[in-house]
Amino acid sequence: MPREPLTVIVPCLDEEANLASTIADILAVAPDLPVDVDVLMIDDGSTDGTRALMERLCAEHPRLRMRVNPGNLGLGRSVMRAYEEIPEGTWVTVFPGDNEYVFASVANLLEARARYDIVLGYLQNPVIRPIMRRLASYAFTKVVSSLYGFSFRYLNGFKLYRVETVRGLDVVSGGHAYTAEILAKAVLRQPLLRIGEAPFAARGRAEGASKAFRPQSILRAVREVVAGFRSVQAYRDQLLRAQAVPGPSAGVQPGEPGGEPAVLSPAEREEGAPVVDATPQGRTDA
Numbered sequence: 707m708p709r710e711p712l713t714v715i716v717p718c719l720d721e722e723a724n725l726a727s728t729i730a731d732i733l734a735v736a737p738d739l740p741v742d743v744d745v746l747m748i749d750d751g752s753t754d755g756t757r758a759l760m761e762r763l764c765a766e767h768p769r770l771r772m773r774v775n776p777g778n779l780g781l782g783r784s785v786m787r788a789y790e791e792i793p794e795g796t797w798v799t800v801f802p803g804d805n806e807y808v809f810a811s812v813a814n815l816l817e818a819r820a821r822y823d824i825v826l827g828y829l830q831n832p833v834i835r836p837i838m839r840r841l842a843s844y845a846f847t848k849v850v851s852s853l854y855g856f857s858f859r860y861l862n863g864f865k866l867y868r869v870e871t872v873r874g875l876d877v878v879s880g881g882h883a884y885t886a887e888i889l890a891k892a893v894l895r896q897p898l899l900r901i902g903e904a905p906f907a908a909r910g911r912a913e914g915a916s917k918a919f920r921p922q923s924i925l926r927a928v929r930e931v932v933a934g935f936r937s938v939q940a941y942r943d944q945l946l947r948a949q950a951v952p953g954p955s956a957g958v959q960p961g962e963p964g965g966e967p968a969v970l971s972p973a974e975r976e977e978g979a980p981v982v983d984a985t986p987q988g989r990t991d992a
Contacts, residue, residue: 711796712741712816713869717748717784718803722755728805729763729770735810736769741797745770746788751778756803782877782884782930789873799866807864811906815866822902823871824892827864830905846927850886853935861885864906871899876941879934881927887934891941 714732718725729745736743747770749757760772773791775784785800792798797819799812815825832840847861862882872888875895879887893899 709740709742711793712739712743713792713796713798714743714745715748715785715788715798715800716745716803717750717781717800718752718756718760719750719778720752720754720756721803722752722759724805725756725759725803726763728801728803729767731805731809732801733767733769735812739813740816743769746792747772747803748784748788749774750780750784751775780880780884780926780930782879782881782887785884786872786875786877786888789869792869792873794870794873796869797866798869799864801864806908806910808907808909811864812866814904814906815864818902818904819866822900823896824867824889824899824901825865826858826860826901826903827866827906828859828903829863829908831907834908834910842924846882850883850931853931854886854890854938856886856889858901859903861889871896876937877934878937879930881930883927883930883934886931887938890938894938894942894945 716725716728716732721728725747729747732743732745745767747760747763749760749772757774764770764772773788775787779787789798797816799815801807801809801812811827815827818825829835835843843862850861851857862885865885872892875888875891877884877888877891889901893901
């Protein structure tokens with residue numbers, strides 16, 4: 707029986723110093739996973755040697771492929787465009803090219819895939835990150851969760867989902883805000899989506915500093931959050947108007963917009979989770 711496919715999307719912006727170790731980490735773990743792994747690297751307008759390194763890596767490893775953006779599109783738009791070349795039925799995860807995450811943690815998410823359509827990762831060792839980054843991430847997650855009514859522990863970490871759950875959605879957020887926007891729209895489109903959580907580990911950046919917490923990046927993130935939220939509200943209104951049009955059948959069928967979202971409560975996720983949260987402090991990190 708053929709194994710399910712998993713595409714690992716590796717978005718990069720000036721990650722020449724980290725990309726080789728990122729790919730080595732993925733390829734070392736891939737043979738032990740219960741899925742067939744291929745890797746799609748994305749150069750998002752790098753000005754260093756990232757693109758040339760990608761080309762060399764693709765020549766060396768048949769599991770690797772790459773695409774080059776016409777400029778710096780941002781994380782969200784880079785990932786959304788990548789869905790165009792991923793076959794239906796494929797599981798997808800996003801693994802940043804800075805090699806900050808421990809790729810072996812993907813096993814926790816894969817273990818949960820039989821129960822959920824989308825698995826959101828939460829950081830189980832937040833102490834690895836500097837205190838200012840933890841505080842900023844916590845604030846970001848709280849603000850975004852309040853806007854959308856989410857109760858998830860973390861939105862911008864490791865995640866796993868089938869490509870068809872998000873493909874075709876119009877997402878305007880280009881930065882880290884895209885995760886909340888795409889998740890909200892996915893639930894609006896398919897209210898019965900099963901969404902769970904699983905832990906992942908981080909090792910911290912081996913080289914350089916995170917680009918997400920530069921002043922210009924924070925201002926951009928605020929703009930992206932506002933734009934994404936407005937887009938979600940417009941999408942919601944569009945779906946409600948479509949429901950108001952009389953149709954041949956009464957009521958809402960499973961999978962159609964308008965039903966109650968199948969987003970599990972923290973207690974329900976805890977009860978049915980296939981993995982155990984051994985680090986309660988992970989709940990407050992973002």
